[in-house]
Amino acid sequence: MIASFRLESGYWAVIGLLLLMPITVPYLYGHDWQRLVQVVIAVISLIAIIIQRKTSVEGAPKAFDSVGILFAVLLCLALSSCLLADQPYWAFCEVSLMIGCYTIAYCVAHSRLQVGRSIDNFLIAVVLISCCAKTLQFIVSVLAGYTSSAQTLDLDLLLEGFSNRRFYGQFQTLTLPLLAWPLILSDVKRPVIKWIFVLLVCWWVIAIVGGTRGTWLGMAVAAIFVGCLGKAGRRWALWQLGAMLSGLGLYYIVFVLMTDAVGISLVNTAGGRLTTSLSARDIIWHQAWEMIKARPLLGFGPMHFSNIPNPIAAHPHQIFLQWASEWGIPSTLLVGFLMLRGMRSVLWKIRADRASDDPLNLLRICLFASLVGSLTQGMVDGVIVMPYSQLWLAIVTGWLMGIHRISSDHRPSNGRLRQLGLAAAFLAVGFLGYVTVHDFPTLRLRNEQYAHDFGGNFQPRFWMQGVIASKPQ
Structure with missing residues (x-):
């Protein structure tokens, strides 16, 4: 042992x-x-x-x-x-x-x-440390942008560590639900709750600056879904809503009011990305659909969407279209069945324990929300x-x-x-x-x-x- x-x-x-x-x-x-x-x-x-x-x-x-x-x-x-x-x-x-x-x-x-539960504490600690480190990097970058002699501030430069801001958003969709776990526990001290909430607000500010629409979609679906799973789920959703609204307010202060006051113009703002367009996804979705029709049983082969060059992407930005075009329809149905079976089992367990404030059940809610948000984002982005x-x-x-x-x-x-x-x-x-x-x-x-x-x-x-x-x- x-x-x-x-x-x-x-x-x-x-x-x-x-x-x-x-x-x-x-x-x-x-x-x-x-x-x-x-x-x-x-x-x-x-x-x-x-x-x-x-x-x-x-x-x-x-x-x-x-x-x-x-x-x-x-x-x-x-x-x-x-x-x-x-x-x-x-x-x-x-x-x-x-x-x-x-x-x-x-x-x-x-x-x-x-x-046992020491693994829970360790993984949550890794999430907290990761988010704290990225938040500090973000704050330092913002301060550097304000104190430089440049009259413009490129928001893309504030998001370090990932090749694309959308990849950053995918990580945030996975971690935003987990950051709320200490907030819905009943035995966490008030000073700890305050600092965790501050971190959650800052994490939302970074998500807003990134402007990844898949993150907004994933978190919205997760909040609606989890909010219907009892008192604990509603507490989780309310903490996320409060942090998101606070993040929007902080974003407005830092990147609208303050930049106007000091005469700094912004480049690559979040508002420029929050549109209703498909951002050329319709082209790659059409390519995936044509591949499915051409080889429905076994597909073109795993990873083989990237074997047909197009000017947009090497994957369809959609989980099921990617799997069906590359692995075939039977494989896609089987993967979908396994996914739904697992999610249904967790959902039933959460509903059965919806009146419980046991930390394990609350963690199960946060992990479930993380998966729901990420899988939702995977419908429009390359999460997998x-x-x-x-x-x-x-x-x-x-x-x-x-x-x-x-x-x-x-x-x-x-x-x-x-x-x-x-x-x-x-x-x-x-x-x-x-x-x-x-x-x-x-x-x-x-x-x-x-x-x-x-x-x-x-x-x-x-x-x-x-x-x-x-x-x-």
């Missing part, structure tokens, strides 16, 4: 550091470094699972086995799609990435089952494509899986399914490691080659330059 605790402590210490580095260390900013961190965490998670495989027999959640056959069918469909794809190498890379994300989720869930968003989606999903079960759900896991799953994870994570080691040192040359062959801006997918087509088509 002591050895197990030491392993979990070491694992989480490394994971916490890795989660912070790519968004707080300037040299590590950007899509490619975040992908590298994601692969490293997948490798560490696999090692932790292998070391703890003996305790996994007694500690696996029931849900892991009950859907094992469906996951096996999903994997068979994926492999068939890869074999028929134009570029099987990248297709297998995408499948390996999905398995790697599941490996991370499984490891988080298993750790939560083995160690960007590495840092994928990483936190895996963590939040595994976290929720780990706290969701009750004691009656415990049973010995199917040994054969565990062995097959471990083998698949080993092959997938190993392949991800190979792709990363092979590609990362030469990414600059690859980017230059892309610029020579295609021109235009980079389109992120696995790497920041995500188009996998070898030549213009």
